[in-house]
Amino acid sequence: MQLAQAVEKPSIRRLEAADRRRHRRVQWAVRVRGLTGEGEEFTCTTVDVCAGGLRINLARPLSKGENLVLYIDGIGRVEGVVARVLNEIGYAVQFTVPQRKRDKIGDQLTWLINKDRLGLSDEREAERRPGGSQVVAIYGSGISIACAVADVSIFGVALKTAGPRPMIGDRVQLGERAGTCVRYIDGGFAVDFRTLHGTDI
Known part of the structure; x- marks a missing residue:
């Protein structure tokens, strides 16, 4: 029994580490309503999120391994489990959903996090809608396209x-977000938000 436990614990740690590597976390504060496994209701706020889980601040105590049902604004109903107790009010929750559901959550998060910051319209037929929204890009000495x-x-x-495309390496402002023009595509260009130090992602 002790040998089985000794083998199992590293496996769990490896799975959690692999999950953290697969899903990049971003800061995003949103209201969450939840139910514990015992049916007790609670309300909390997210600290950061990813397709695989989220970190929450909650005044009531939770235990590691406790099952939760979460209702996340903009996402809907998601089941999860408390993966880590971070401090007196902080908890890391791992989603216990199929990979297809995680992919959908990732698409929803991508849209929700970028929608307001980029000033995108909310007229989507799917989580990704190529060419579906219009934005104004500002670069160089104030050129707007x-x-x-x-x-x-x-x-x-x-x-x-x-319109005229920015040069590779130019800073590009899109709504509240800024990034760098990193490459050209057919009829356009790509902007990476991670290339500017201090950019809030």
């Missing part, structure tokens, strides 16, 4: 435009 969003992720965006 109208662009259509070809694709968007948490860390960057691909834009189509009929």
